[in-house]
Amino acid sequence: MRKFLAIVLLLILAVGIAQSIGKIPFGTSKTKVGRYYIDNGVEETGATNIVTSVVVNYRGFDTLGEVTVLFVAALGLGAVLALKKKKQENDELERASLVLTSGCKFLFPFILLFGSYIFIHGHLTPGGGFQGGAVIASAFLLIYLGCRERKINENGAKAIESLSGLLFVVIGLIGLAVGGYFLLNYLPKGIPNTLFSAGIIPIIYIAIGFKVGAELTGIIDNLMEAED
Amino acid sequence: MVNPVLLIAVPLGLAFSIPLFGFISRRIEKYIPVAGMLFNLVLSIILVPKVLQSPIVISIGGFRPPFCINLVAGTVGVFLSVVIAAMGFLVSIYSLSYIKEGATEKYHMLFLLLLTGATGVVLTGDIFNLFVFYEILCISSYALVAYPGSREGIEAGVKYLIQGALGSSLVLIAIALIYGQFGTLNMADIARNISSIHSMNIFLPFVLLIGGLGIEAAIFPLNAWLPDAHSSAPSSISAILSGIAIKIGVYAIARMVFTVFGISDTFLFLVTLGLITLLVGELSAFKQQNIKRMLAYSSIGQIGLIVFALGIATPGGVAGGLFQILSHALSKGLLFLAVGYMIYRTGSMEISSLAGMGKRMPFTSLAFTVGAFSLVGLPPFIGFSSKFMVIKAAMAKGSAIFVVLAALVLFAAIIEGAYFFRVVQIIYFKKSDNALKREEAPPTAIIPIAILVTLIIVIGIYPNFLIGLLNSAGSEFLNRVQYIRGVLG
Numbered sequence: 258m259r260k261f262l263a264i265v266l267l268l269i270l271a272v273g274i275a276q277s278i279g280k281i282p283f284g285t286s287k288t289k290v291g292r293y294y295i296d297n298g299v300e301e302t303g304a305t306n307i308v309t310s311v312v313v314n315y316r317g318f319d320t321l322g323e324v325t326v327l328f329v330a331a332l333g334l335g336a337v338l339a340l341k342k343k344k345q346e347n348d349e350l351e352r353a354s355l356v357l358t359s360g361c362k363f364l365f366p367f368i369l370l371f372g373s374y375i376f377i378h379g380h381l382t383p384g385g386g387f388q389g390g391a392v393i394a395s396a397f398l399l400i401y402l403g404c405r406e407r408k409i410n411e412n413g414a415k416a417i418e419s420l421s422g423l424l425f426v427v428i429g430l431i432g433l434a435v436g437g438y439f440l441l442n443y444l445p446k447g448i449p450n451t452l453f454s455a456g457i458i459p460i461i462y463i464a465i466g467f468k469v470g471a472e473l474t475g476i477i478d479n480l481m482e483a484e485d
Numbered sequence: 486m487v488n489p490v491l492l493i494a495v496p497l498g499l500a501f502s503i504p505l506f507g508f509i510s511r512r513i514e515k516y517i518p519v520a521g522m523l524f525n526l527v528l529s530i531i532l533v534p535k536v537l538q539s540p541i542v543i544s545i546g547g548f549r550p551p552f553c554i555n556l557v558a559g560t561v562g563v564f565l566s567v568v569i570a571a572m573g574f575l576v577s578i579y580s581l582s583y584i585k586e587g588a589t590e591k592y593h594m595l596f597l598l599l600l601t602g603a604t605g606v607v608l609t610g611d612i613f614n615l616f617v618f619y620e621i622l623c624i625s626s627y628a629l630v631a632y633p634g635s636r637e638g639i640e641a642g643v644k645y646l647i648q649g650a651l652g653s654s655l656v657l658i659a660i661a662l663i664y665g666q667f668g669t670l671n672m673a674d675i676a677r678n679i680s681s682i683h684s685m686n687i688f689l690p691f692v693l694l695i696g697g698l699g700i701e702a703a704i705f706p707l708n709a710w711l712p713d714a715h716s717s718a719p720s721s722i723s724a725i726l727s728g729i730a731i732k733i734g735v736y737a738i739a740r741m742v743f744t745v746f747g748i749s750d751t752f753l754f755l756v757t758l759g760l761i762t763l764l765v766g767e768l769s770a771f772k773q774q775n776i777k778r779m780l781a782y783s784s785i786g787q788i789g790l791i792v793f794a795l796g797i798a799t800p801g802g803v804a805g806g807l808f809q810i811l812s813h814a815l816s817k818g819l820l821f822l823a824v825g826y827m828i829y830r831t832g833s834m835e836i837s838s839l840a841g842m843g844k845r846m847p848f849t850s851l852a853f854t855v856g857a858f859s860l861v862g863l864p865p866f867i868g869f870s871s872k873f874m875v876i877k878a879a880m881a882k883g884s885a886i887f888v889v890l891a892a893l894v895l896f897a898a899i900i901e902g903a904y905f906f907r908v909v910q911i912i913y914f915k916k917s918d919n920a921l922k923r924e925e926a927p928p929t930a931i932i933p934i935a936i937l938v939t940l941i942i943v944i945g946i947y948p949n950f951l952i953g954l955l956n957s958a959g960s961e962f963l964n965r966v967q968y969i970r971g972v973l974g
Contacts, residue, residue: 323617
């Protein structure tokens with residue numbers, strides 16, 4: 258009986274939702290803001306990757322917020338897990354085989370290089386700070402899984418996280434001081450399609466890359482150390 | 486020229502830099518939230534006279550709206566940011582010695598970020614930006630609820646996390662639907678075009694937004710997470726969650742209803758919902774034996790009253806609702822802060838264990854009594870003026886139904902009185918078995934509690950200097966056309 262009622266209720270809801278959004282013509286040329294970005298993005302921001310020009314320049318404030326959301330999530334996890342940390346973890350993990358450890362050590366710099374490439378070229382090619390940071394964190398995850406006795410320097414990760422977050426805010430504040438707008442793109446835009454173009458966008462993306470990389474690595478570190 | 490974006494950027498930067506200060510000395514880090522909130526308080530108060538003349542619209546990144554994110558620092562936004570900064574400042578002083586255990590550095594960062602998120606929500610003029618700051622607020626609240634690391638704390642935190650995440654997803658879906666139809670995320674731009682779309686097509690996003698934001702606002706029947714979360718959190722966090730966080734949800738709902746959608750048909754619905762929330766909250770609070778749970782349920786009731794007042798949707802009603810936000814933030818903040826050290830001394834949250842507190846912690850008990858009387862709505866405290874304003878606005882509506890509703894609000898105040906007087910009676914008149922030794926709270930707790938008591942009494946006696954500001958905020962909140970013109974020119 259309850260199941261039947263639930264199904265009837267779901268059906269009513271489904272019909273209601275279909276009634277409400279069925280006729281909306283999604284994706285038509287109504288997206289005037291999107292159109293504006295496509296038409297003027299390269300000229301106004303200097304970034305050939307339109308997504309980047311929206312994420313870091315037009316809606317850079319959101320990105321600052323999103324970086325903070327990730328930061329808060331990592332912090333919260335750390336705060337909750339801090340109380341459950343093992344006292345001593347010298348319970349001698351079995352060492353992985355030489356093939357595995359050497360393989361991980363061999364791949365590690367290349368993954369870092371690839372991650373850095375993704376965020377440094379965020380304004381030119383698909384990708385950016387978040388993606389690059391995630392790739393970098395995956396390199397650390399590999400080390401944690403493969404060479405289990407190794408650990409990151411937690412203070413170093415914390416310092417990178419703080420400094421890159423601070424850099425983002427300070428770049429924004431300089432914009433406020435120079436031109437009266439927070440996060441104003443005040444550096445020369447350069448020639449599109451070259452590495453040194455798009456003003457503050459690459460700098461912000463590098464900061465985000467470092468920050469996201471350090472944060473995700475911190476999350477991995479916290480979860481690895483947590484008692485199960 | 487003071488730029489409102491500093492209200493968000495500076496605390497954010499300070500929160501990021503707390504670990505760096507921690508490298509210099511671990512003793513500095515707890516003073517950073519105090520500094521950040523003091524900065525916000527001063528800046529917001531400086532902004533008040535300016536926004537009374539006209540709202541300040543700030544574009545970020547130097548593009549013109551709707552192509553960039555913009556902040557709208559109107560009277561409502563700046564008023565709320567004053568409330569947030571004031572409560573944040575006082576509670577961060579309280580935290581200086583109250584928070585000793587656990588990852589204190591992370592506590593202070595999360596605390597500052599929570600308040601930054603709240604400030605962002607009240608100042609932004611962009612619906613997705615609102616969502617981002619709302620997420621900062623919510624996620625730091627989840628973490629801070631679970632901060633004590635106790636079983637109940639983590640359980641409450643996870644409950645809150647699941648329901649809150651559901652709410653956030655609903656909000657995100659609603660934003661996606663809105664963007665799909667309007668092609669813009671700017672609230673003023675959406676508001677301008679909303680009438681061009683068939684009302685059936687905006688019904689679903691509207692419902693999802695109210696439902697999603699309603700979870701954070703703890704409107705009945707979406708309030709299941711609140712009693713656990715507010716009672717298991719550290720008392721300083723309970724004060725912020727009850728005093729600030731749930732109000733932000735209500736503000737966001739009101740912004741959607743008044744400005745973005747401008748649907749006047751929902752006002753009566755809001756009034757009814759508020760009244761039900763009020764009655765359910767107060768009746769549940771009446772039954773509680775645990776002091777913090779009682780205060781938490783009473784917060785649900787007060788949220789109901791605020792929603793009721795905003796739903797009246799006259800300038801007077803909205804002004805009353807905003808006044809009630811201030812009055813509840815101060816009174817409930819005071820109650821949680823006072824109760825925090827009482828619980829610390831007795832080691833129990835049972836109401837019966839508070840017996841003899843009147844002799845053991847005379848000042849804290851007196852402060853609790855002031856907070857309780859103010860919340861019930863006794864003169865000469867601030868709660869009286871704010872409730873009076875709400876009732877007056879309801880009566881001014883003139884229809885018979887509002888008279889009945891106002892009578893129900895007064896009935897809820899009687900229930901409220903009953904359970905608060907019971908606690909006050911136990912504190913002062915019930916004999917305690919334990920040996921009574923005076924053990925007052927430390928100065929870092931006494932100072933914010935004393936400031937709150939002073940504010941409650943002073944504003945209660947001279948509400949007039951606020952009334953002008955509140956009335957201007959009330960009419961600004963309801964004036965969609967002016968909002969749209971202010972942003973888009």
